[in-house]
Amino acid sequence: MEDKKTIKRTVIAESDEFQNTVRNIVYLKSVGLHSGKDVSIIIKPAPANSGVVFIRKDLPSPVLIKADSENICSTNLRTSIGRNGVCISTVEHLMSALWGAGIDNAFIEVYGEEIPALDGSAKIYYEAINESGIKKLGAKRKYLKILEPIIIAPAEGSEGNDYSIAVYPAEDFEISYSMNFNHPFVGSGLFESQISTVNFYAEISKARTFGFLKEVELLKKNGLALGGSLDNALVLNETGVLNKEGLRYKDEFIRHKVLDLIGDLYLSGYRIKGKVVAKKTGHDMNAKLVKAINDNKPKMRLRGSSKSAGIVNNKKAQLYGKTFQPDCLLVNY
Ligand SMILES: [Zn+2]
Numbered sequence: 001m002e003d004k005k006t007i008k009r010t011v012i013a014e015s016d017e018f019q020n021t022v023r024n025i026v027y028l029k030s031v032g033l034h035s036g037k038d039v040s041i042i043i044k045p046a047p048a049n050s051g052v053v054f055i056r057k058d059l060p061s062p063v064l065i066k067a068d069s070e071n072i073c074s075t076n077l078r079t080s081i082g083r084n085g086v087c088i089s090t091v092e093h094l095m096s097a098l099w100g101a102g103i104d105n106a107f108i109e110v111y112g113e114e115i116p117a118l119d120g121s122a123k124i125y126y127e128a129i130n131e132s133g134i135k136k137l138g139a140k141r142k143y144l145k146i147l148e149p150i151i152i153a154p155a156e157g158s159e160g161n162d163y164s165i166a167v168y169p170a171e172d173f174e175i176s177y178s179m180n181f182n183h184p185f186v187g188s189g190l191f192e193s194q195i196s197t198v199n200f201y202a203e204i205s206k207a208r209t210f211g212f213l214k215e216v217e218l219l220k221k222n223g224l225a226l227g228g229s230l231d232n233a234l235v236l237n238e239t240g241v242l243n244k245e246g247l248r249y250k251d252e253f254i255r256h257k258v259l260d261l262i263g264d265l266y267l268s269g270y271r272i273k274g275k276v277v278a279k280k281t282g283h284d285m286n287a288k289l290v291k292a293i294n295d296n297k298p299k300m301r302l303r304g305s306s307k308s309a310g311i312v313n314n315k316k317a318q319l320y321g322k323t324f325q326p327d328c329l330l331v332n333y
Contacts, residue, residue, distance in 0.1 A: 016102055016141060016197065017140060017141060018136050018137060018138070018139065018140060018141055019048045019049070019104040019105060019136075019137045019139050019140070019141045020101075020102050020103055020104050020105070020134050020135060020136055020137060021045045021046050021047075021048075021050075021103060021104065021105040021106055021134075021135050021137060022043055022044070022045050022103060022106055022129055022132045022133070022134065022135065023045065023132055023133030023134060023135040024045075024132040024133055025042055025043065025044055025045075025132065026041075026042070026043035026128045026129055026131075026132045027040065027041075027042050027043075028040065028041050028043075028116050028118065028124065028125065028128055029041075029116055030116035030117055030118050030232070031116070031117055031227035031229075031232070032089070032090065032112060032113070032114030032115070032116065032117060032226075032227050033078070033090055033114070033117035033120065033209070033225065033227050033228055033232060033233070034077070034078060034089060034090060034114060034223070034224045034225060034226060034227065034228075035089065035112070035113055035114045035226060035227060036226030036227035037112055037113070037114070037227070038112070039110070039111060039112030039113070039114050039115065039116050040110075040111045040112065040116060041094070041108055041109060041110050041111070041115060041116060042057075042108070042109040042111075043106050043107075043108050043109075043128075043129065043132075044106065044107040044108070044109065045105075045106070045107075045135060046105040046106050046107045047105065047137070048104075048105060048137040048138060048139035049105070049139060050105040050106075050107070051066060051067060051068070051104070051105060051269050052066070052067035052095070052098060052103070052104075052105070052106050052108065052266075052269075053065070053066050053067065053106070053107050053108065054066075054067060054081065054088050054091070054108045054110055055107060055108065055109050055110065056086055056088060056110050056113075057109040057110060057111055058110070058111045058112055059086065063083060063084065063086040064083070065081050065082060065083045065086070065088055066269075067081065067091065067095060067266070067267055067269065068081075068267060068269055068294075069267045069268060069269075069287065069290040069291045069293075069294045070291075070294070071083055071267075072267060072287050072290075072291070073087055074087070074089070075282070075283035075284040075286075075287045076224070076283075076284075077219075077224055077225075077282075077283070078090040078092065078283060079091055079092045079095075079260075079263070079264055079267070079283045079286075079287065081267070087113060088110050088113065088114065088115065089113060089114040089115070090114050090115050090117070091115055091263070091267075092259075092260050092263035092264055092283065093115070093117075093118075093120075093121065093122045093125065093209075093259065093260075093263060094108070094115050094122070094125050094263070095262075095263035095264070095266045095267065096122045096204070096205075096259045096260070096262045096263030096266070097122035097123075097125035097126040097129060097205065097263075098125075098129070098266065099200070099262050099263065099266045099271070100122060100126055100197060100200030100201060100204065100205055100262070101126050101129045101130060101134065101197065101200075102134060102197040103129060103134070104137075104141060104271075105137065117227055117228075117232040117233075118232065119208060119231065119232055120208035120209040120231075120232035120233045120234070121205060121206050121207055121208045121209070121248075121256070121259065122204070122205040122206075122259055122263070123201075123205045123206045126200075126201055126205045141271070142270060143270060143271050143272070143273050144268055144269075144270040144271065144272045144273065144274075144293065145169075145272075145273045145274070146167050146168065146169050146170070146272065146273065146274030146275075146293075147169055148169065149166055149167065149168045149169070150166060150167050150289065150292050150293060151164065151165075151166040152164065152165050152166065152285065152288050152289055152292060153165075153166075162180075162279065162280060163279055163280040163281055163285060164277075164278075164279050164281070164285075165276070165277070165278045165279070165281045165285045165286065165288070165289045166276070166277045166278075166289075167272070167274045167275065167276045167277075167289060167293065168274060168275045168277065169274060169275075170273065170274050170275035171273065172194050172196065172273060173194065173195055173196065173271065173272055173273060173274065173275075173276075174192070174193065174194045174195070174274075174275040174276070175191070175192070175193060175195055175258055175261060175262070175275075175276050175278070176190070176191070176192040176275065176276070176277045176278070177190070177191045177192075177254060177257055177258050177261065177278045177279075177281075178190045178191075178278070178279050178280070179253070179254055179257060179279075179280050180280060181253070183212070183236060184238075184239065185236060185239065185240050185241065186210075186236065186253045189251055189253075189254045190254075191251065191254045191255060191257075191258055195258070195262065200262075203255070204255055204258055204259050204262065205259070206248045206249070206252075207248065207249060207252045207253075207255035207256035207258070207259050208232070208233060208234050208248065208252065208256060209232070209233050209234070209256055210233060210234035210235070210236060210241075210252075210253055210256060211225060211228060211233050211234070211235055211236070212235075212236050212237075213235055213236060213237045213242065214237075214238075216228065216235075230242060230243050230244075234247070234252065234253070257278075257281075257282075260282070260283065260286065261276065261278055261281070261286055264283060264286035264287060264290060265286065265289070265290050265293075267287075267290050268290050268293050268294055269294075272293070276289070
């Protein structure tokens with residue numbers, strides 16, 4: 001196995017000036033990766049400035065849950081959002097697809113407690129959204145521009161403290177993700193690229209979630225991965241993947257981590273202009289970053305005192321502030 005996989009790509013600027021929604025209704029159905037239940041969603045057009053709003057339509061009284069970091073309720077192997085005790089699990093792949101397709105606003109009716117797994121990547125969501133057509137709205141898109149770094153890392157001296165996540169000022173959206181799995185087939189690697197609607201489909205969308213065969217039984221005992229199969233996940237044994245078709249990208253594992261990161265960060269509610277540097281992170285750390293981005297300064301300091309992770313750079317939340325949040329400026333592009 002290669003020791004280091006480094007991908008550097010050319011700069012691709014995003015030029016979309018206006019907000020988008022889907023042109024027509026999108027219907028998708030499959031098993032839920034973790035619940036193992038059949039679930040379906042209907043993506044519907046939404047007006048400008050609605051954001052992405054999920055609606056649990058299977059309940060006697062529908063519950064609206066905005067795709068917002070404030071509503072994150074679980075980050076255990078997937079990202080779940082909820083409100084008033086009602087949850088929707090595994091939103092990250094769909095959120096990533098919406099980001100990649102340039103969708104700013106959508107109403108997503110959910111029939112079940114989880115988003116359909118489909119093939120375990122963002123590919124099918126992305127293709128279905130594109131097939132429906134993208135509708136440009138009259139309102140200008142706003143971006144969240146990072147002005148000063150926010151760094152989240154484990155408290156000094158804590159065990160296994162080699163993971164971290166940070167965001168730095170940059171003109172466009174860039175991700176640098178490094179990982180080091182103790183597995184001969186996954187190994188270590190670095191993915192660095194500017195990512196936009198221009199290259200998301202080809203470079204990121206098709207990367208599938210992955211899991212280790214030896215962990216499947218334990219996950220299932222804990223009520224997770226109940227719908228997981230070779231149809232919606234790469235499954236690894238000691239030496240390779242069990243999926244007959246093999247990998248879609250040579251470095252599919254790390255690209256999936258990037259796909260997850262994009263989806264989790266889109267819970268900021270906005271497209272970010274900044275460089276995200278992540279080391280061995282999963283949904284938990286991704287959520288800490290997106291919450292730190294959306295929180296104001298005193299709250300960030302508070303979180304900095306937590307034992308497991310803290311803001312090591314205590315400069316201001318260092319995001320522009322205009323009309324939405326005190327420390328965030330939503331810049332008209
Ligand atoms: Zn994932």
